Amino acid sequence: MKLKEYFKKNLKLIDDYMDSVLPAESEEPQSLYSAMRYSLFAGGKRFRPILAMTVYKMFSEDYEKILPFCACVEMIHTYSLIHDDLPCMDDDDLRRGKPSNHIKFGESMALLAGDALLTHAFTVFLGESLNAGVDPEKIVRAGEIIGNKIGIMGMVIGQVFDLESERKPIDLKALEKIHRNKTGRLIETCINVPAVFTSIDNSRGVFLSLQRYSSLLGMIFQITDDILDVEGNTEELGKTVGRDEYLEKATYPRIIGIKKTKEILKSYVIDAKACLKDFPDNEYCDILEGIIDYLVERKK
Amino acid sequence: MKLKEYFKKNLKLIDDYMDSVLPAESEEPQSLYSAMRYSLFAGGKRFRPILAMTVYKMFSEDYEKILPFCACVEMIHTYSLIHDDLPCMDDDDLRRGKPSNHIKFGESMALLAGDALLTHAFTVFLGESLNAGVDPEKIVRAGEIIGNKIGIMGMVIGQVFDLESERKPIDLKALEKIHRNKTGRLIETCINVPAVFTSIDNSRGVFLSLQRYSSLLGMIFQITDDILDVEGNTEELGKTVGRDEYLEKATYPRIIGIKKTKEILKSYVIDAKACLKDFPDNEYCDILEGIIDYLVERKK
Numbered sequence: 001m002k003l004k005e006y007f008k009k010n011l012k013l014i015d016d017y018m019d020s021v022l023p024a025e026s027e028e029p030q031s032l033y034s035a036m037r038y039s040l041f042a043g044g045k046r047f048r049p050i051l052a053m054t055v056y057k058m059f060s061e062d063y064e065k066i067l068p069f070c071a072c073v074e075m076i077h078t079y080s081l082i083h084d085d086l087p088c089m090d091d092d093d094l095r096r097g098k099p100s101n102h103i104k105f106g107e108s109m110a111l112l113a114g115d116a117l118l119t120h121a122f123t124v125f126l127g128e129s130l131n132a133g134v135d136p137e138k139i140v141r142a143g144e145i146i147g148n149k150i151g152i153m154g155m156v157i158g159q160v161f162d163l164e165s166e167r168k169p170i171d172l173k174a175l176e177k178i179h180r181n182k183t184g185r186l187i188e189t190c191i192n193v194p195a196v197f198t199s200i201d202n203s204r205g206v207f208l209s210l211q212r213y214s215s216l217l218g219m220i221f222q223i224t225d226d227i228l229d230v231e232g233n234t235e236e237l238g239k240t241v242g243r244d245e246y247l248e249k250a251t252y253p254r255i256i257g258i259k260k261t262k263e264i265l266k267s268y269v270i271d272a273k274a275c276l277k278d279f280p281d282n283e284y285c286d287i288l289e290g291i292i293d294y295l296v297e298r299k300k
Numbered sequence: 301m302k303l304k305e306y307f308k309k310n311l312k313l314i315d316d317y318m319d320s321v322l323p324a325e326s327e328e329p330q331s332l333y334s335a336m337r338y339s340l341f342a343g344g345k346r347f348r349p350i351l352a353m354t355v356y357k358m359f360s361e362d363y364e365k366i367l368p369f370c371a372c373v374e375m376i377h378t379y380s381l382i383h384d385d386l387p388c389m390d391d392d393d394l395r396r397g398k399p400s401n402h403i404k405f406g407e408s409m410a411l412l413a414g415d416a417l418l419t420h421a422f423t424v425f426l427g428e429s430l431n432a433g434v435d436p437e438k439i440v441r442a443g444e445i446i447g448n449k450i451g452i453m454g455m456v457i458g459q460v461f462d463l464e465s466e467r468k469p470i471d472l473k474a475l476e477k478i479h480r481n482k483t484g485r486l487i488e489t490c491i492n493v494p495a496v497f498t499s500i501d502n503s504r505g506v507f508l509s510l511q512r513y514s515s516l517l518g519m520i521f522q523i524t525d526d527i528l529d530v531e532g533n534t535e536e537l538g539k540t541v542g543r544d545e546y547l548e549k550a551t552y553p554r555i556i557g558i559k560k561t562k563e564i565l566k567s568y569v570i571d572a573k574a575c576l577k578d579f580p581d582n583e584y585c586d587i588l589e590g591i592i593d594y595l596v597e598r599k600k
Contacts, residue, residue: 023452029460083415088407107388108463115383116456122422123447126440136436140426147423152323156416160329163408
């Protein structure tokens with residue numbers, strides 16, 4: 001199957017599922033449910049849930065079991081964007097080509113929509129994974145991994161490192177620490193949770209390669225983001241180009257220049273593709289290869 | 301055992317446990333861990349975890365199994381206070397007699413400290429309950445209940461109703477809906493989670509009385525809060541007296557006057573005590589009675 005079709009098909013599957021686990025906008029309080037849905041269905045690429053779905057399918061057929069996690073990871077991603085755009089954080093008015101959540105609904109509602117999405121991500125993951133027949137112990141272990149990777153051992157500390165790096169000179173090592181936590185850890189959950197669910201976390205060799213693949217994917221994702229902030233255009237990107245520069249954010253191009261940045265990106269792509277040889281040789285492994293190229297070639 | 305001693309003993313137990321599941325302030329990023337610890341150890345009464353501990357002990361001896369939830373519910377309570385105090389919400393500078401989190405650490409760090417506490421609450425609950433030997437299926441089911449009661453079927457929608465009631469005339473029914481969600485649902489988890497863990501949720505009669513007790517406790521807690529905001533003093537209370545009036549918040553005294561408010565409070569106390577007859581007749585049942593009086597008589 002072509003990558004584009006595969007993405008389209010799975011995007012619809014995931015969006016329909018997310019729609020089913022969120023209250024309708026007609027329910028009360030409409031303000032909150034509208035704010036949650038506004039950002040969740042704002043045209044996201046669904047890169048993380050599709051990655052999780054693909055890894056799961058590479059090892060197991062009953063993909064219904066991973067759907068609750070797919071919704072969970074996208075809700076977590078969306079909560080992080082809403083809070084990140086708030087005036088006290090990056091103060092960004094534009095997201096995915098539309099007004100940011102707080103511009104549309106006001107700051108207090110945006111704060112609560114973020115809180116609600118984070119909370120609902122856990123609710124859906126726990127309750128619906130159980131309903132789908134996943135072994136409860138696996139759910140608990142995977143839930144703990146998610147919590148660590150998006151909390152005080154991952155995403156949130158990445159945000160803190162990022163805030164503290166603004167308007168300060170930092171080196172490449174410090175920058176990688178920001179990215180590994182802020183972007184990387186959530187992407188890693190898309191490997192770890194399917195691995196726990198399919199018991200692949202016990203197969204040492206494959207699991208190590210999967211982890212390496214996901215770490216590299218996180219770096220590739222972030223470096224491409226940094227390049228797009230310099231070379232992309234606001235309309236295609238759906239967010240303000242040059243925002244990193246304006247905020248004096250640490251980025252690859254700012255620290256090592258655009259040429260060196262692209263060289264590093266290229267070497268990570270080679271390393272990520274090298275991981276694939278340890279995966280089962282099926283169509284989903286091909287998709288995982290396609291995802292690497294997709295990340296590098298994306299315009300938004 | 302006297303209530304005061306019981307509270308003191310359990311407060312220490314819970315605080316020591318929470319200290320053990322949070323990173324030290326000396327670890328990096330110190331800013332975040334300091335901000336989390338600042339509000340978590342700001343002298344809270346630990347009413348919710350002590351309630352959960354007591355309900356658990358009424359039915360079972362191995363209280364180590366409920367400790368992770370005790371930490372979880374207090375972290376969730378703390379996250380809600382930090383976000384609630386933010387400038388875009390109640391904009392309150394004082395909490396528990398000290399500067400609010402955002403006054404001390406800045407808005408962006410307060411936002412992240414709240415996000416981190418909410419996330420870590422789930423991490424600790426899942427991972428440490430499993431380590432303590434709780435049946436995984438019970439952990440998942442209880443985790444889903446927590447998520448619902450603090451998310452889009454509880455605490456967060458209570459906040460939304462509360463925001464939307466500001467500077468607007470509302471009636472008693474609407475006010476009760478705010479309180480039931482904003483304050484009540486989290487208190488209810490302190491009954492529901494121990495009930496699931498000790499399998500009491502299968503004993504229909506006792507469970508129904510427990511649920512009724514917890515709902516009434518939530519109302520008693522909130523009505524007392526409303527009265528304290530009128531009659532308390534800022535120093536003892538540790539937060540700004542008259543804040544509700546200033547924000548034109550809906551409160552019992554504003555809607556039905558202080559005299560009628562106290563009458564309702566009295567009737568709820570009688571109803572709550574009537575639930576106790578269905579509980580096992582042991583010392584923990586006595587503590588649950590004492591907790592009702594404690595809530596009414598508290599000065600903060």
